[in-house]
Amino acid sequence: MPLCIYDPVWFPDHGSVAGWDGASHIERKPAGIIPFVPWALAPACLAARSVPRPAPTFRERLSSSSIEEYTTAMIIRHLVARNGPRAAARMSVQCPRRFLSAAVDSIEASADNSLKQLQSLEAQLNSQSAQPIPSANPETHVTSPSALSNSVAEQYYIYKQQQKQIGKLGSDITPHYQPHTLLNNPPSPADVTLELLLASEAHQGHATSLWNPANARYIHGIRQGIHIISLEVTAAHLRRAAKVVQEVSRRGGMVLFVGTRDGQDRAVVRAAQLAKGYHLFERWIPGSITNGQQILGRCRTKVVNEKDEEIPGFEEQLYERPVLKPDLVVCLNPLENYVLLHECALNNIPTIGVIDTNADPTWVTYPIPANDDSLRCIQVIAGVLGRAGEAGQKQRLAAAERGEITYRPAKNLHMPEEQEAAEKTPLEVQQQIAKNLEEDESLEDADEMGEKLDEAKNRERSGRSIKKID
Amino acid sequence: MGRYDFRPMRVRQTAKALFDAKRNPSLPQWYDIVGDIPPSETLARPVQRAPRPKGKKPSRMFQPLPIRYPEDKLRSEFFGDHPWELARPRLVVEDSGNDAKGYDWSKIEQPGKQLDGESVVQRQMWLMKHQHLSKPAAYDIARREFYQHRHLEDIRRRVAKEEALHVGAYFGKGPLQIGMELEDQTWESWKRWAARQIEDEQSMRAQMFSGPQTDGEDMSGEEFDAAMSELQPAVPQSKEGQPALGGAAAHP
Structure with a gap:
């Protein structure tokens, strides 16, 4: 069975994990993220709060009434106290003026009479017809609401009626920029347009004096003392990076999204969620890759099958395994994460980075020339890469449904019940198996054409080499 | 420092070399991907932007x-004439790009855009x-x-305020008023x-001089004359000149 190891400490969907050793630099879950309140709710709340005119207070009413009414009010207050606070609240809200009239008692008596008549009518009807009639509430004299409009069609009709009457009232709001949509519904690589990049201020570089001349190719010009990044180049590099993220995700690779600046955390977490990758929005602990055994050695790992279901029973085998390393690192602020990028270079891990005009493009494998100081731009880029990762994961899971495995399974893992058998198998057999495997791979590599193609791909792309070919 | 590190760009070559040298048992999973989608070339010189300008190095x-x-010239002209237009708050967030x-711009007012100096420039x-x-x-024409x-905006604002006041709104103190009050406080x-300081200083002085205290203003005319005549020989710019005895406080 093809197996893959996940490190739950880096896995965003994993909550509390046993054996967590408090390596706090990699958050397990976006627990610190503020739950999002939809903006659409805010105007509704405001509308609910803005009552046109407060109901007149008791004192107001007293001043406009005579002494006689005051005594009446006293009596009624006693009555209300006897009837209970709930009834008082309802009555005072519904008809506050009613208590002020001296004829309250007579009205109440007549109401009681009518209620009695109504009840007797109900009894008569119920005795005659098969369908029972909803009884009236003796306190409010109203039939229960559920009985009034219990049919869905009726409710729908009322809704339509109201929509017809008040549907077109108020102003209509033209579509406009809503900051949360970049996080809730990030753009996919196909949605990347120059207009989107322009609106998210991806074109703004740094002051011309701060530039790194290595970025000269990505710069369109100088405007008001700052370098303007060419958005065509940005879009091209962003699409290329998205393709890489998608392919790596499709092969079951481990993608780590890093954005350690203030305000980047939500974008980073969202991208990791979409791509089923890992996120880092606090400090990168130096040595987490080069000295991973010491720093991340006690983090728990788990074994999953091709459908991402966890398979228990591998604890002893995982205990001995080396610490996991990411297959691809996406760094949204390379200037602050030089240590991380250097470690990736030492360990031969490809990286994607947002390169502003003052950053060094040789720090990363795939630069995305863009403005790394604009949160909107960072959200767009992280969202696009996250969406690409999501597409790749979907492809991988779809292939798993068809029974295809898109990645190379982890080696030296045995199913728990098989392990005992494997221990019993003689050493020679295992060696034979290993030899067979090696032969298979060498056979693959022996293909001459493939090798030449491979070499051509390995050749570094530079202007000089292109000239030579010409 | 100061040297380029090409390792990030050469991950694929390195992976191949490590595999060939049997340092790594297998090629990484991303080996084909990085081959199919190669990184862009970096550190390449950009295309020539301009013919050689006068007085500039070829580099x-x-x-x-x-x-x-x-528009740039029009803009600088308008804002040179109306510098306080730059002090107005302006919305710079783009909706869709x-x-x-x-x-x-056949009309100066645009739906969804506030009227500002940019409107004048575009209209012009x-x-x-x-x-x-x-x-x-x-x-x-654009300026007018x-x-x-x-002007219409001003009228609209004034009428709105009048209406609001009529139906019972009240506006608190403005920022200028609050500022003036704080300054007055x-x-x-x-x-x-300062009054306390003066008082303290005066009482200190009173303690230092134990004798009867008279102020210059209390001096009567005769006393003043007597004092002046007493000082007369010592007054400079007289015919007698000033004896070298050290100055005396001539002025009360």
Whole structure:
């Protein structure tokens, strides 16, 4: 069975994990993220709060009434106290003026009479017809609401009626920029347009004096003392990076999204969620890759099958395994994460980075020339890469449904019940198996054409080499 | 420091070399991916931006050039004439990046855009292009329309305030009023402090001189004359001149 190891400490969907050793630099879950309140709710709340005119207070009413009414009010207050606070609240809200009239008692008596008549009518009807009639509430004299409009069609009709009457009232709001949509519904690589990049201020570089001349190719010009990044180049590099993220995700690779600046955390977490990758929005602990055994050695790992279901029973085998390393690192602020990028270079891990005009493009494998100081731009880029990762994961899971495995399974893992058998198998057999495997791979590599193609791909792309070919 | 590190760009070659040297048992999973989608070339010189400008080094020919638009001069002219237009708060967030596409500058007012100096510049551009007006003529027309709309805005604001006051609204103190009040408070407290200081100093002086205290203003005319005559020989610029005895306080 093809197996893959996940490190739950880096896995965003994993909550509390046993054996967590408090390596706090990699958050397990976006627990610190503020739950999002939809903006659409805010105007509704405001509308609910803005009552046109407060109901007149008791004192107001007293001043406009005579002494006689005051005594009446006293009596009624006693009555209300006897009837209970709930009834008082309802009555005072519904008809506050009613208590002020001296004829309250007579009205109440007549109401009681009518209620009695109504009840007797109900009894008569119920005795005659098969369908029972909803009884009236003796306190409010109203039939229960559920009985009034219990049919869905009726409710729908009322809704339509109201929509017809008040549907077109108020102003209509033209579509406009809503900051949360970049996080809730990030753009996919196909949605990347120059207009989107322009609106998210991806074109703004740094002051011309701060530039790194290595970025000269990505710069369109100088405007008001700052370098303007060419958005065509940005879009091209962003699409290329998205393709890489998608392919790596499709092969079951481990993608780590890093954005350690203030305000980047939500974008980073969202991208990791979409791509089923890992996120880092606090400090990168130096040595987490080069000295991973010491720093991340006690983090728990788990074994999953091709459908991402966890398979228990591998604890002893995982205990001995080396610490996991990411297959691809996406760094949204390379200037602050030089240590991380250097470690990736030492360990031969490809990286994607947002390169502003003052950053060094040789720090990363795939630069995305863009403005790394604009949160909107960072959200767009992280969202696009996250969406690409999501597409790749979907492809991988779809292939798993068809029974295809898109990645190379982890080696030296045995199913728990098989392990005992494997221990019993003689050493020679295992060696034979290993030899067979090696032969298979060498056979693959022996293909001459493939090798030449491979070499051509390995050749570094530079202007000089292109000239030579010409 | 100062040297380029090409390892990030050469991950694929390195992976192949490590595999060939049997340092790594297998090629990484991303080996094919990085081969199929290679990184872009870096550190390559950009295309030549400009023919060799006078008085500039040839190496500058490959540097980015400033971006200029015809509106720039109009803009600087308008804001030079109306510098306080720059002090007004302005919305700079773009909605979709296509905001300017919906604008029609045959009128100065645009739906979804506040009226500001940029409106004048764009209107002037439109007039120059479509009605073939000269720059100053177009500027005058655009400027007048702008003033007219600003005036209407003022009226609208005043009427709105009047209506609000009529139906019972009240407006608190304005920022200027609050500022003036704070300043007055500080001034008053400083005055109190200064008076106290003067009082303290005077009482200190009173303690130092135990003799009877007379102020210069209390001196009667005769006393003053007597004092002056006493000092007469010592007064400078007289015919007798001043004896070298050290100055005396001549003035009360």
